[in-house]
Amino acid sequence: MSKILIIEDDNVLSKALREALSEGGDEIETEVNGGRAFAKIKANKPDLILLDLFLPEKSGEMILEEIRNDEETKNIPVLVATVKADKEAREHCEKLGIDGYFIKSHHTLAEIAEAAKKILEK
Numbered sequence: 001m002s003k004i005l006i007i008e009d010d011n012v013l014s015k016a017l018r019e020a021l022s023e024g025g026d027e028i029e030t031e032v033n034g035g036r037a038f039a040k041i042k043a044n045k046p047d048l049i050l051l052d053l054f055l056p057e058k059s060g061e062m063i064l065e066e067i068r069n070d071e072e073t074k075n076i077p078v079l080v081a082t083v084k085a086d087k088e089a090r091e092h093c094e095k096l097g098i099d100g101y102f103i104k105s106h107h108t109l110a111e112i113a114e115a116a117k118k119i120l121e122k
Helices: 011-024 034-044 060-068 087-095 109-121
Strands: 003-007 027-031 048-051 078-082 100-103
Touching: 003 011, 003 034, 011 027, 011 109, 027 034, 034 060, 048 060, 048 109, 060 078, 060 087, 078 109, 087 100, 100 109
Parallel strands: 003 027, 003 048, 048 078, 078 100
Antiparallel strands: none
8 A cells, every 4th residue: 555645735626636546545645735745745754745836835846846855755756736837847847856747727637646556556
């Protein structure tokens, strides 16, 4: 069983992602606040992180930088699921080593869940 952390401030979307991912029996945690996200990552050591970029207190890009700059968390796979469609944000995240970038309006929850499952199968 894998541990997944969803960092998403939209409660409806967070719940929908949780349901889409829970079919595999994985342990799923959520965090709505960017300011608390990295502490939760360190405490829970997830096998996969689903990360929004627009969060209260701290952006997803800042959290991603923290993840990649920490020895304990730098190898955790991260999928970004965001409304942020600009090229610069995507390139910045890719430079930091993400495992996928999904623009919420262009992808279904099933597509995001499928990408997560493929990463966890590796």
